[in-house]
Amino acid sequence: MDRKAGSETAGDAFSPVEKVIIVGGGTSGWMCAAAIARIVPPSVSVTLVESEDIGTIGVGEATIPTLMEFNDFLGLKEDDVLRQSQGTFKLGIDFVDWLRKGESYFHPFGSYGRDTPEFAFHQLWLRLKVLSAKGQAPPDAAGTISDYNLCTIAALDDRFSPPQGGSDAILATMRHAYHIDSRLYSQVLRRYAEQKGVRRIEGMVISVEQDTEDGRIRSVTLRDDHVLEGDLFIDCSGFKSLLIEGAMESDFIDWSQYLPCDRALAVPTAGTGSPPPFTQATADAAGWRWRIPLQHRTGNGHVYSSAFMDRDTAHRNLIEGVEGEPLADCLPLRFRTGHRRAFWKKNCIAIGLAGGFIEPLESTSIHLAQMGVQRLVNLWPGRGLNVSEIAHYNRLMTADYERTRDFIVLHYNATERDDTAFWRYVRNMAIPDTLAAKLDMFRFSGRIVPSPEDLFTAHSWLAVMLGQGIEPKNYDALVDRVPADALIRNMRLLKNAIAKTAATLPSHQSYIDRHCSAT
Numbered sequence: 001m002d003r004k005a006g007s008e009t010a011g012d013a014f015s016p017v018e019k020v021i022i023v024g025g026g027t028s029g030w031m032c033a034a035a036i037a038r039i040v041p042p043s044v045s046v047t048l049v050e051s052e053d054i055g056t057i058g059v060g061e062a063t064i065p066t067l068m069e070f071n072d073f074l075g076l077k078e079d080d081v082l083r084q085s086q087g088t089f090k091l092g093i094d095f096v097d098w099l100r101k102g103e104s105y106f107h108p109f110g111s112y113g114r115d116t117p118e119f120a121f122h123q124l125w126l127r128l129k130v131l132s133a134k135g136q137a138p139p140d141a142a143g144t145i146s147d148y149n150l151c152t153i154a155a156l157d158d159r160f161s162p163p164q165g166g167s168d169a170i171l172a173t174m175r176h177a178y179h180i181d182s183r184l185y186s187q188v189l190r191r192y193a194e195q196k197g198v199r200r201i202e203g204m205v206i207s208v209e210q211d212t213e214d215g216r217i218r219s220v221t222l223r224d225d226h227v228l229e230g231d232l233f234i235d236c237s238g239f240k241s242l243l244i245e246g247a248m249e250s251d252f253i254d255w256s257q258y259l260p261c262d263r264a265l266a267v268p269t270a271g272t273g274s275p276p277p278f279t280q281a282t283a284d285a286a287g288w289r290w291r292i293p294l295q296h297r298t299g300n301g302h303v304y305s306s307a308f309m310d311r312d313t314a315h316r317n318l319i320e321g322v323e324g325e326p327l328a329d330c331l332p333l334r335f336r337t338g339h340r341r342a343f344w345k346k347n348c349i350a351i352g353l354a355g356g357f358i359e360p361l362e363s364t365s366i367h368l369a370q371m372g373v374q375r376l377v378n379l380w381p382g383r384g385l386n387v388s389e390i391a392h393y394n395r396l397m398t399a400d401y402e403r404t405r406d407f408i409v410l411h412y413n414a415t416e417r418d419d420t421a422f423w424r425y426v427r428n429m430a431i432p433d434t435l436a437a438k439l440d441m442f443r444f445s446g447r448i449v450p451s452p453e454d455l456f457t458a459h460s461w462l463a464v465m466l467g468q469g470i471e472p473k474n475y476d477a478l479v480d481r482v483p484a485d486a487l488i489r490n491m492r493l494l495k496n497a498i499a500k501t502a503a504t505l506p507s508h509q510s511y512i513d514r515h516c517s518a519t
């Protein structure tokens with residue numbers, strides 16, 4: 001039935017939110033607690049219930065640069081957060097064996113060269129390559145696209161600096177994220193939230209009570225019969241999806257046809273030398289292995305598809321690939337790729353793994369939880385719940401997940417590997433139309449036009465498309481306006497200036513020692 005704008009509906013009838021119950025105390029739960037505590041008036045009570053018997057997932061150590069915005073929002077200082085979470089800096093991801101075995105490429109966070117209002121920088125580079133191919137520029141004039149990215153050169157030479165200088169400075173093109181011990185990071189958030197009045201209850205939720213008329217959640221009951229009543233319930237219960245699936249019956253949109261990995265094994269090892277400022281993702285026979293360097297240890301894992309590899313083989317490949325002594329037994333994990341059709345239903349919102357999961361190849365999960373929290377803050381239901389606001393939230397979150405999915409699918413689909421059944425499957429599988437259109441445009445003109453919802457910048461798409469061997473047939477015709485000799489000269493100057501700047505940066509370890517060492 002149609003309704004008039006602004007008219008009341010059953011969805012608008014709930015009273016303003018005064019009691020918030022968060023179920024789950026993993027990274028997502030504490031992110032929610034901290035952010036909500038930061039914005040709500042003292043009259044709003046926030047309670048987080050978590051169960052030590054169940055524990056948290058225990059992985060989730062690589063992040064993307066947006067986490068910095070979240071920490072800034074809370075007023076947490078970078079050096080303090082890294083010191084307390086034994087963190088290191090991350091300038092990007094080193095992808096090994098993804099296009100072909102024995103080859104690697106780097107996906108950096110910072111930009112390539114400098115875009116102009118008329119065209120993207122890489123269009124100049126594409127043209128220079130064409131000039132070289134025609135003998136109108138020296139054969140090595142263009143170099144590789146990585147020559148124009150400070151983050152890549154610094155990372156692979158084990159150097160680090162945060163961005164510095166005005167927008168013209170080469171150092172201003174640095175962009176970083178973190179590797180963090182997720183358990184320690186949650187504790188940072190917990191301390192912050194508790195100082196702001198969040199109440200933590202240790203207990204296990206065993207039942208959820210709903211209003212018989214409108215279906216909203218009224219309370220959750222703990223194993224010790226403690227009943228927690230609330231106006232708004234945030235489901236951060238991880239893969240259990242206790243409230244959003246169990247009570248609200250929001251169904252799951254499954255993307256395993258695009259992303260067939262559904263298992264992981266994780267193992268920490270002792271660090272071996274100074275930590276590199278990047279994550280490494282090495283393609284394996286039916287998935288990939290990660291290496292995440294922290295100050296006090298290295299996180300390792302193997303994400304694989306159970307349809308193509310058994311657990312013993314996955315375990316063997318992981319252990320054979322790690323450097324350093326294992327510090328614990330391998331932790332086995334199962335997951336499903338996809339998301340809830342409704343992240344927010346009535347007075348229940350699922351954030352983090354409870355809302356959906358896309359495998360960790362580009363370290364996007366904590367970011368997606370962050371988006372869930374940030375959007376909730378932006379649409380805080382201080383005047384009650386409104387169906388249009390809820391629909392808006394669900395639309396935005398769905399778009400976030402879909403765009404992230406496309407970016408991850410790109411890594412698998414654009415491979416030349418055909419050495420195992422897994423790689424033959426992902427190479428030949430049908431891909432989402434949105435991704436197919438992006439690839440078509442890039443192949444035709446080298447253009448990358450990110451959707452407004454895109455989490456990853458055009459520079460990220462460029463890094464992975466080129467890294468995965470996709471070559472544009474043409475470059476943007478407007479670039480021909482730049483005189484060839486000026487192009488050759490300026491590109492050489494830029495390349496040299498970036499290399500020189502990289503060589504002046506401190507080593508990653510010495511930067512940590514000076515700013516955020518945990519010891």
Ligand code: FAD
Pocket residue numbers: 023024025026027028029049050051052054055056057058059060061062063182203204205206236237238239240242264265301303333335351352353354360363364365366367369
């Ligand atoms: P969890 O950590 O599972 O927390 C769930 C909470 O709910 C726990 O506190 C638990 O005790 C509580 N709970 C559950 N049931 C009940 C109950 N009945 N009663 C009371 N409490 C309950 N993300 C990244 O951003 N980067 C990465 O590098 C990365 N790597 C990953 C690798 C793998 C293999 C996997 C599977 C995930 C990875 N992630 C990564 C995702 C990341 O781990 C999660 O996004 C993050 O840890 C947040 O998890 P969560 O808080 O949603 O769930």
